[in-house]
Each structure stands twice: as structure tokens, then as C-alpha cells.
Amino acid sequence: MGEVIVITSGKGGVGKTTTVANIGTGLAKEGYSVVLVDTDIGLRNLDVVLGLENRIVYDIVDVANGHCRLKQALIRDKRLESLYLLPAAQTKDKTAVTEEQMKELCQKLKEDFDYVIIDCPAGIEQGFKNAIAGADRAVVVTTPEVAAVRDADRVIGLLEAAGLNEPDLIINRLRPDMVKQGNMMDIDDIIDILAVDLLGVVPEDEMIVISTNKGEPAVLDSRSNAGEAYRNIAKRITGEDIPIMLLEANEGIMALFKRLIGRKK
Amino acid sequence: MLELLQRLFGRDEADKSKNVAKERLRLVLVQDRCSISPHILEALKEDMIGVISKYLEIDEKGLEVNFNNEDNCLALVASIPIVRMKRTYNENK
Numbered sequence: 229m230g231e232v233i234v235i236t237s238g239k240g241g242v243g244k245t246t247t248v249a250n251i252g253t254g255l256a257k258e259g260y261s262v263v264l265v266d267t268d269i270g271l272r273n274l275d276v277v278l279g280l281e282n283r284i285v286y287d288i289v290d291v292a293n294g295h296c297r298l299k300q301a302l303i304r305d306k307r308l309e310s311l312y313l314l315p316a317a318q319t320k321d322k323t324a325v326t327e328e329q330m331k332e333l334c335q336k337l338k339e340d341f342d343y344v345i346i347d348c349p350a351g352i353e354q355g356f357k358n359a360i361a362g363a364d365r366a367v368v369v370t371t372p373e374v375a376a377v378r379d380a381d382r383v384i385g386l387l388e389a390a391g392l393n394e395p396d397l398i399i400n401r402l403r404p405d406m407v408k409q410g411n412m413m414d415i416d417d418i419i420d421i422l423a424v425d426l427l428g429v430v431p432e433d434e435m436i437v438i439s440t441n442k443g444e445p446a447v448l449d450s451r452s453n454a455g456e457a458y459r460n461i462a463k464r465i466t467g468e469d470i471p472i473m474l475l476e477a478n479e480g481i482m483a484l485f486k487r488l489i490g491r492k493k
Numbered sequence: 494m495l496e497l498l499q500r501l502f503g504r505d506e507a508d509k510s511k512n513v514a515k516e517r518l519r520l521v522l523v524q525d526r527c528s529i530s531p532h533i534l535e536a537l538k539e540d541m542i543g544v545i546s547k548y549l550e551i552d553e554k555g556l557e558v559n560f561n562n563e564d565n566c567l568a569l570v571a572s573i574p575i576v577r578m579k580r581t582y583n584e585n586k
Binding site: 373374377381385409413414417 | 509510511512514515518519522525526
């Protein structure tokens with residue numbers, strides 16, 4: 229019996245879908261069987277991030293309503309044999325699936341897969357409730373900004389009210405150079421405020437934009453810093469004890485030079 | 494000149510935008526987290542009446558319980574009109 233993990237955030241644009249694609253790919257690369265479920269009905273994106281947009285025939289709403297069998301809607305990844313996607317519908321809305329249907333779906337999927345990773349829509353309305361309905365554990369993604377951390381706090385409260393206790397936190401898009409200058413909240417600041425366990429820290433990385441352009445998750449790219457962080461997160465999810473990467477400010481020659489001749493404003 | 498020196502040797506802590514962010518976040522979360530549901534507030538009121546009535550005779554209708562958010566700290570403020578003091582606690586056991 230597998231485990232159902234919902235990836236959520238409250239605020240949009242913090243990197244939920246990217247996180248789902250990378251964690252899922254990372255887990256599959258470790259040899260686990262993984263299915264990624266996009267519950268953002270009406271605004272499906274996970275297929276594009278994974279580069280699987282041209283292969284969709286059926287979607288989650290078709291499965292929930294019995295228009296097709298579950299196996300027919302699952303799309304196998306191009307690169308990894310043990311990775312599958314259950315896409316969201318693009319034409320319906322969040323009410324097209326019920327919480328009961330989601331629970332049933334998760335139950336079925338975890339019979340066949342080691343990990344069922346659910347991409348939750350932004351917000352805390354029906355789409356959120358559906359996404360968390362069948363989950364065994366939750367991961368909250370935030371960025372080091374006031375609005376994102378505030379929404380993460382709200383979501384953590386709602387998750388705990390729904391019985392998903394002690395969600396783990398991923399801090400995304402951290403910029404070590406800005407942290408060093410005192411212009412970005414640090415890991416400890418955020419953990420202190422939210423009082424949750426840290427699952428990982430992902431540095432801001434241009435490679436994410438490039439990999440999303442190509443539809444190839446950065447976790448497969450050994451040169452990407454963010455990819456490295458996601459590989460570690462995937463391993464931590466499986467129970468491996470991997471220390472949090474200490475992010476060094478990568479200052480570059482120019483910044484170093486500027487520091488030598490005088491402090492930057 | 495002093496300003497220039499401050500810049501050269503790093504600015505004081507409070508100036509850093511991360512500390513501004515932290516403080517704003519702390520304040521906003523105090524408010525967010527205290528939005529307690531009316532149902533829970535009502536239950537809290539009833540329990541308070543129960544406990545206080547053991548010691549004092551109070552005007553239950555005049556009881557007011559609210560959250561107060563001033564000076565960056567959150568407080569539970571209760572106004573409880575006392576009708577009469579009970580002479581001894583044991584008598585009512």
C-alpha cells in the first residue's frame with residue numbers, strides 16, 4: 229500500500245506544480261512507482277511541466293464520473309517507466325469532482341503505486357478540499373515572502389483541522405545572496421514563525437525556467453542547484469536522512485570586486 | 494558622514510528589509526490566528542461562566558468576552574459584572 233502526499237501552498241505561483249513534477253520524477257528515479265495527480269481542474273499545468281501535454285486522452289473528471297477506466301487515463305512519462313500522470317480536466321471547474329470521489333480515487337491509486345503525489349490548486353476553496361480529501365500526509369510549499377508565508381500559515385491551520393497533522397514545509401526560491409544581505413527572510417525565520425518541520429529548501433535557479441520551457445523536470449539535470457535540492461527532498465520523503473543543503477551565497481566575480489572596493493548599497 | 498560610515502560598516506539591524514518583513518508577518522499572523530469562530534467563543538464563554546460561578550455570583554447576560562489586539566500583543570479581554578461575592582467556596586459544593 230502506497231502513500232498519498234498532497235502538495236499545497238494557499239498562495240498561487242510559489243512553485244507547487246514544479247515541486248510536484250520534480251519530487252515525483254525524483255522518486256521515480258529512485259526506483260519507486262509514482263503517480264502524479266493534477267487536481268487543478270480548469271487550469272491544468274502539470275502535463276505541460278512534465279512535457280506530456282500531447283498525450284492526454286482522458287482526465288480525472290472522466291475517471292471520477294466513470295467515463296473511462298482509471299488505467300486508460302494514466303499517462304506514462306516519456307523518460308521514466310515507473311512515473312505516471314493523471315491529468316486534470318481543462319474545460320470543467322473544481323466542482324466536477326467531489327471529496328468522496330477523490331478519496332475513492334486515492335484509495336485505488338495507492339494500491340498500485342508507492343507514491344501518489346497530488347498537485348493542489350491555489351486557494352482554500354473546494355479545489356483545495358478535494359485535493360486534501362484522500363491524502364495521508366501534506367507538504368506545504370512557500371517562498372520567503374510575507375504573503376506566501378501568511379498563506380502557508382492559514383493552510384497549515386486548515387490541514388490540521390482536516391486531520392492532516394504536522395505537515396512538512398518546503399521553502400522555495402530562496403536567494404542566499406539576498407539572505408546574506410539581510411534582504412530576505414532566512415530558513416530559521418520562516419520555521420520559527422510557522423512552527424513546522426522542514427522538508428527541504430530549494431534555491432532560486434534559472435535552470436527551473438529552462439527546464440520548464442523544455443518540459444523536462446530539473447531534478448534530472450545534475451548541474452541544476454534546484455534539481456539537487458529536489459533530489460534530496462525526494463530521498464527525505466522515502467525516509468533517508470539527508471541534511472538540509474547549506475546554501476552558500478554565490479556572489480560571482482563582480483560582486484566580490486564591488487565588495488573589495490566598497491560595500492554595495 | 495555618519496551615514497556613509499554606517500553604509501560602509503553595514504547598516505543597523507532594524508533597517509534590513511528582512512526584519513521589516515518578519516515584523517509585518519508576525520503582526521498579520523497574530524490577527525489571522527485570532528479569528529476564532531463564534532462557536533468556539535461561545536463555548537469558551539460558557540466554560541468561563543461555569544468556573545467563575547463557583548466563586549462569584551455573576552451577571553451572565555452582561556458577560557463580554559473579546560480578543561483585543563493592541564501594542565503588538567493579543568489579549569483575551571473579559572468583562573464580567575459581579576452581582577455578589579460568595580462567602581465561602583465550600584458551601585456550594
